[in-house]
Amino acid sequence: MKKLLKILSMLVIISAAAFMIQLYFNKTHPKIQIELKDNALSCGLKYSGLKDSVDFTKDEKDNYYIAYKNRIQIIESNGKSYDILKDSNLDIYSIDYFKNNLYYSSGDKIYCYNINQGRNIVLIKDIPNYGDYKDSLLRVNEDYIYISIGAATNSAVVGEDNKWIKNNFYAHDITPEDITLRGINFGKYKRGAFQSYNTKSLKGQIVPQHFPGNASIIIYNLKNGSSETFAWGIRNIEGMDFTSKSGLICDVGGMENRGSRPVIGDTDYIYEIKKGMWYGWPDYSGGDPVTSPKFKSVKGSPLQFILDNHPSTNPPAPLYQHKTVGTMGALAVDVNGDLKSRDCIFFYDKSDNMIYSFRGAGSPLAEIKFKGNSKISSMKVYNKSLLTLDGRDGYLYSIKRGKINVNPSMDKNIYLYSLLAAILGIILILKSQNS
The missing domain is CATH 1.20.5 (Single alpha-helices involved in coiled-coils or other helix-helix interfaces)
Structure with a gap:
C-alpha cells in the first residue's frame, strides 16, 4: 500500500x-498567430509585453523606442528596458527617431525629446486635432518632419455624427488655403460646409486660410524651425512612409455614408503626395468629382459641389484604389526590395486583419494573415525586416525573406x-x- x-x-x-x-x-515564448501567404517569407517574435503600445522607432545602435499613450519605453540592444519619458498629460499617437532626438505627436502638439539631455520641448502647437481624425502621424525624412492633420468631419459639414461637438460646439474644419463656398446647405437646419454646427453658408462666401489647417500635411524644417503646408485636400491619412527617391506614400481614407453630407460609393486609396498639390477633398475623392456616377447620396441622387472655383478640376489620381472604405491602416515601404521588389508598399487592412503588398501596378497580394484579436498599430522596415507592431496583444513581429526562428526553441x-x-x-x- x-x-x-x-x-x-x-x-x-x-x-x-x-x-x-x-x-x-x-x-515567455507566446505562440505566433500568423499565417504567411508567401513561403519565401518567415516570421519571428522580436519583442513581447508591449500591450497598449501605439508606435515604435529605433536608432543607429539598435535601441528600440516603444510609444504608449503617456510614456516612451526604451529597449536597449542588450535587452535592458525602462521608461525614458512619462507624463500623464500626454496622448501619444506617433513617434520617429532622427539624430539623437525622438519626435512624437500628442494631442494638438508635436514634441522633440532629446535622448542625451532628457529635454522635452514643443515644436508645434495648436494643431486642429479635435474632430473625427484627431491623431497626427509623423515621419522624418531629410531634415523635415512630415505631419498629417486629419479632417474634422466626414465631408466638411458638421452633423449629428460628430460626437465631439458636445465638448467643442463651435469647432469645424479649418482650411489651410483660401476657399470660396457655393452656399449649398444641408438638412433641416441648413448646415453649411466649413461652418460650425447648424450654421448656414452663403454663396460666394470666402473662408480664409489658416495654418495649420485640417485635411492637410504640414512640414517642419529641423534646421531653421520653420513650418508650412506641404499638401492639402487630403481627408485622413492612416499610414505614411517614403520611397527610395523620397516620394511620400500615404494611404488615405475615403468619405463615408454618414453625417449631414453622406457619400456612398467611395473607397480608401494609396497616393504619392507631392508638394503644393490639392488632392480634392471634400469635392473630389480618388481623383473623381463627387458629381460623377461613382458617388451617390442617401436618396440615390447625385451629390453637389460645396466649393466654388476649385484649385484644380483634375486633382491627382491615386496609385491604388482599395475595395472598401475606412479599413486601410498602417503602411510601410520596402525601399531596398529586401522582402519583395524595390519600393514595394505594404499596407494593413483592419477588416480582414491582413497585410497586403502592392508593387505600383496590378492588384495587391495578400501576404500576412493575423489571427485572434491582433490589431496592427504600426509597421516599419528596418534591417531588411518588416517590423509589425500588434499593440493590442503587445507583440512586435519581425518578417523577413528566408527562414528565421519562429518561436525560439519553444516546442x-x-x-x-x-x-x-x-x-x-x-x-x-x-x-x-x-x-
Missing part, C-alpha cells in the same frame, strides 16, 4: 512539473524538459519499488 501511494505521489509530481514547464514556456524545449521530468519520475518510482 505504501509503495502504491509513493507511485501515485510521484505521478502527481511528474504531471505538475510538466504542467508548470509548459505554462512557463507559453508565457522542442517543452518536449525535452517534459521527457526529462518523466525519466526522472520513472527512476524515482523504480528506486522506491526496490527499497
Whole structure:
C-alpha cells in the first residue's frame, strides 16, 4: 500500500512539473498567430509585453523606442528596458527617431525629446486635432518632419455624427488655403460646409486660410524651425512612409455614408503626395468629382459641389484604389526590395486583419494573415525586416525573406524538459519499488 501511494505521489509530481514547464514556456515564448501567404517569407517574435503600445522607432545602435499613450519605453540592444519619458498629460499617437532626438505627436502638439539631455520641448502647437481624425502621424525624412492633420468631419459639414461637438460646439474644419463656398446647405437646419454646427453658408462666401489647417500635411524644417503646408485636400491619412527617391506614400481614407453630407460609393486609396498639390477633398475623392456616377447620396441622387472655383478640376489620381472604405491602416515601404521588389508598399487592412503588398501596378497580394484579436498599430522596415507592431496583444513581429526562428526553441524545449521530468519520475518510482 505504501509503495502504491509513493507511485501515485510521484505521478502527481511528474504531471505538475510538466504542467508548470509548459505554462512557463507559453508565457515567455507566446505562440505566433500568423499565417504567411508567401513561403519565401518567415516570421519571428522580436519583442513581447508591449500591450497598449501605439508606435515604435529605433536608432543607429539598435535601441528600440516603444510609444504608449503617456510614456516612451526604451529597449536597449542588450535587452535592458525602462521608461525614458512619462507624463500623464500626454496622448501619444506617433513617434520617429532622427539624430539623437525622438519626435512624437500628442494631442494638438508635436514634441522633440532629446535622448542625451532628457529635454522635452514643443515644436508645434495648436494643431486642429479635435474632430473625427484627431491623431497626427509623423515621419522624418531629410531634415523635415512630415505631419498629417486629419479632417474634422466626414465631408466638411458638421452633423449629428460628430460626437465631439458636445465638448467643442463651435469647432469645424479649418482650411489651410483660401476657399470660396457655393452656399449649398444641408438638412433641416441648413448646415453649411466649413461652418460650425447648424450654421448656414452663403454663396460666394470666402473662408480664409489658416495654418495649420485640417485635411492637410504640414512640414517642419529641423534646421531653421520653420513650418508650412506641404499638401492639402487630403481627408485622413492612416499610414505614411517614403520611397527610395523620397516620394511620400500615404494611404488615405475615403468619405463615408454618414453625417449631414453622406457619400456612398467611395473607397480608401494609396497616393504619392507631392508638394503644393490639392488632392480634392471634400469635392473630389480618388481623383473623381463627387458629381460623377461613382458617388451617390442617401436618396440615390447625385451629390453637389460645396466649393466654388476649385484649385484644380483634375486633382491627382491615386496609385491604388482599395475595395472598401475606412479599413486601410498602417503602411510601410520596402525601399531596398529586401522582402519583395524595390519600393514595394505594404499596407494593413483592419477588416480582414491582413497585410497586403502592392508593387505600383496590378492588384495587391495578400501576404500576412493575423489571427485572434491582433490589431496592427504600426509597421516599419528596418534591417531588411518588416517590423509589425500588434499593440493590442503587445507583440512586435519581425518578417523577413528566408527562414528565421519562429518561436525560439519553444516546442522542442517543452518536449525535452517534459521527457526529462518523466525519466526522472520513472527512476524515482523504480528506486522506491526496490527499497
